[in-house]
Amino acid sequence: AIINRIIELIPPVGDLGGLTVLITAGGTREPIDPVRYISNRSSGKMGYSLAGAAFNRGARVILITTPTSLEPPPGVDVVRVETALEMHDAVMNRYAEADVVIKAAAVADYRPRLKAEQKIKKEGDTLTLELEKNPDILFDLGINKMEGVTLVGFAAETENLIENAREKVRKKNLDLLVANDVTLPGAGFGTDTNIAKLIYPDGSIVSLPLMDKPALANRILDEVIAIRSNHS
Amino acid sequence: AIINRIIELIPPVGDLGGLTVLITAGGTREPIDPVRYISNRSSGKMGYSLAGAAFNRGARVILITTPTSLEPPPGVDVVRVETALEMHDAVMNRYAEADVVIKAAAVADYRPRLKAEQKIKKEGDTLTLELEKNPDILFDLGINKMEGVTLVGFAAETENLIENAREKVRKKNLDLLVANDVTLPGAGFGTDTNIAKLIYPDGSIVSLPLMDKPALANRILDEVIAIRSNHS
Numbered sequence: 507a508i509i510n511r512i513i514e515l516i517p518p519v520g521d522l523g524g525l526t527v528l529i530t531a532g533g534t535r536e537p538i539d540p541v542r543y544i545s546n547r548s549s550g551k552m553g554y555s556l557a558g559a560a561f562n563r564g565a566r567v568i569l570i571t572t573p574t575s576l577e578p579p580p581g582v583d584v585v586r587v588e589t590a591l592e593m594h595d596a597v598m599n600r601y602a603e604a605d606v607v608i609k610a611a612a613v614a615d616y617r618p619r620l621k622a623e624q625k626i627k628k629e630g631d632t633l634t635l636e637l638e639k640n641p642d643i644l645f646d647l648g649i650n651k652m653e654g655v656t657l658v659g660f661a662a663e664t665e666n667l668i669e670n671a672r673e674k675v676r677k678k679n680l681d682l683l684v685a686n687d688v689t690l691p692g693a694g695f696g697t698d699t700n701i702a703k704l705i706y707p708d709g710s711i712v713s714l715p716l717m718d719k720p721a722l723a724n725r726i727l728d729e730v731i732a733i734r735s736n737h738s
Numbered sequence: 739a740i741i742n743r744i745i746e747l748i749p750p751v752g753d754l755g756g757l758t759v760l761i762t763a764g765g766t767r768e769p770i771d772p773v774r775y776i777s778n779r780s781s782g783k784m785g786y787s788l789a790g791a792a793f794n795r796g797a798r799v800i801l802i803t804t805p806t807s808l809e810p811p812p813g814v815d816v817v818r819v820e821t822a823l824e825m826h827d828a829v830m831n832r833y834a835e836a837d838v839v840i841k842a843a844a845v846a847d848y849r850p851r852l853k854a855e856q857k858i859k860k861e862g863d864t865l866t867l868e869l870e871k872n873p874d875i876l877f878d879l880g881i882n883k884m885e886g887v888t889l890v891g892f893a894a895e896t897e898n899l900i901e902n903a904r905e906k907v908r909k910k911n912l913d914l915l916v917a918n919d920v921t922l923p924g925a926g927f928g929t930d931t932n933i934a935k936l937i938y939p940d941g942s943i944v945s946l947p948l949m950d951k952p953a954l955a956n957r958i959l960d961e962v963i964a965i966r967s968n969h970s
Contacts, residue, residue: 538776540896541844541920541927546774575807612773615860625896625920628847628871635867639860664772664857688773688857695773 521731523564528604529557530597530611530643532572533695534590538635539622546612547688547695550574552660553610555723557582560606563727568603570596572611590614590640597643601650606730608658609644612695616640648679654737656730661685662694671705681733682706684726692716704729753963755796760836761789762829762843762875764804766822770867771854778844779920779927782806784892785842787955789814792838795959800835802828804843822846822872829875833882838962840890841876844927848872880911886969888962893917894926903937913965914938916958924948936961 531553533546550571557569558579567582570593578584585600587593590613601607616637626633644659651657659680661671664687671685683705688694693701693716700722704712714725763785765778782803789801790811799814802825810816817832819825822845833839848869858865876891883889891912893903896919903917915937920926925933925948932954936944946957 541894542776542778542846544770544774544776614774615858616865619864625894626847628874631871632851633848633869635869637865637867639863642860662773662857 520564522560522606522727525565525605526568526603527556527560527565527606527608528568528570528597528600529553529560529608530570530593530613531557532574533612534572534593534614534640535588536590536614536617536640537621538618539624539626541625544614544616544618544637546614548572548612549696550576551696551698551719552700552723553608554579555719556608556610556726559720559723559727563724565606568600570600570611590617590643594641594643594646597647601647602652604655606656606658606734607647608726608730609647610660612660612662613643614640642678644674644678644680648677651679656681656733658682658684658726658730662688664689667703668705668711671703672709675705675707680707682726682729684722752796754792754838754959757797757837758800758835759788759792759797759838759840760800760802760829760832761785761792761840762802762825762845763789764806765844766804766825766846766872767820768822768846768849768872769853770850771856771858773857776846776848776850776869778846780804780844781928782808783928783930783951784932784955785840786811787951788840788842788958791952791955791959795956797838800832802832802843822849822875826873826875826878829879833879834884836887838888838890838966839879840958840962841879842892844892844894845875846872874910876906876910876912880909883911888913888965890914890916890958890962894920896921899935900937900943903935904941907937907939912939914958914961916954 532550533548535543535545537543554576557567561567561581569582570585585596587596619636619638657680667687675683685703686693692699699718701716702714764782765780767775767777769775786808789799793799793813801814802817817828819828851868851870889912899919907915917935918925924931931950933948934946
């Protein structure tokens with residue numbers, strides 16, 4: 507009885523052994539000129555927490571990250587990118603190696619159509635910035651998904667969370683979507699905690715309580731393992 | 739002789755005693771919607787180095803800073819802002835207290851004309867962002883400069899550094915402009931070092947070698963003291 511209790515208390519180490527997990531993290535930067543860019547409030551904490559947790563559970567981890575203020579977890583294969591186009595290329599280059607892909611990065615939907623070679627001087631009272639669409643990395647991963655690959659996306663929403671998230675799971679051929687309303691206190695960008703909903707392809711939803719990001723990372727990895735054992 | 743040599747080796751501690759130094763640091767963030775913003779490559783390192791150096795030399799320090807990944811130096815009065823408009827208000831609120839103002843922050847020249855209440859969905863293939871001019875904080879400081887106040891600006895340039903900088907000193911009523919070409923390796927944003935030119939109202943220029951930012955901070959404070967003793 508005592509030995510069973512001890513076994514229960516051991517954290518799930520090694521249950522991702524033999525798997526390669528590709529994780530993206532941070533917010534992309536889309537240059538306007540050599541000094542200015544468009545970005546977003548992603549701190550990279552969720553992606554870095556996932557990378558550390560997956561490595562601790564035995565996975566080989568590829569972390570594709572934009573510039574953040576975080577130290578990458580030791581033991582992780584780090585690929586540094588800045589723009590959405592660079593992230594798209596890096597993810598596609600490494601996709602064939604991955605058993606699990608978790609796209610925690612906040613990728614800019616649009617980039618400036620032209621990057622000015624020199625710093626733009628402030629001349630006029632107004633300035634018009636023409637933006638064009640970036641590739642949809644998650645969509646490209648979904649349509650090219652190989653048998654046996656588990657694909658997890660994130661959605662940061664400020665309204666209509668459930669409807670937007672259900673459509674995203676279906677359209678992007680995901681196995682799991684982690685959605686959060688970034689307007690809630692304690693949820694979303696820059697915070698150490700998150701309030702997430704797990705959304706599955708069958709439309710079912712699990713609403714999680716406020717959790718710190720490392721705990722949420724382990725919860726997501728638990729789901730990945732459950733999804734993979736259901737499929738096999 | 740030995741005592742003179744020892745005195746030479748003592749760093750200039752306390753030579754800013756009795757003065758209040760207001761320093762701005764970091765790059766402003768100009769929101770497009772609740773998650774996206776326009777920013778720039780400023781890391782805040784130069785401003786934080788100046789704040790730490792001024793405090794160590796006996797000044798009372800007010801540090802007005804955007805979000806950065808740096809810890810503010812202990813003993814410094816920290817005011818946190820995000821946008822250029824917030825920085826403008828914070829600087830103007832505290833201007834009357836300052837004997838020395840050093841504007842090391844990279845303030846966005848333009849902000850989106852409208853901030854979307856909700857996250858903008860990616861619908862069209864292109865998007866047009868209308869920007870409008872932010873107030874010019876340094877110019878407003880210059881035209882309202884009180885007798886006895888020393889005003890130091892920074893200029894990050896990518897071309898025509900000298901011409902642009904000389905015009906800026908004159909137009910903004912500065913006592914000193916620290917200009918650097920951010921395209922040079924080891925200079926500018928995000929690096930731990932800088933290659934600066936000091937530009938004075940009389941048009942004279944001092945070209946400094948590659949220095950680490952704390953050393954450059956102390957060099958700038960030396961200049962501030964020299965400027966103030968010439969005026970008194």
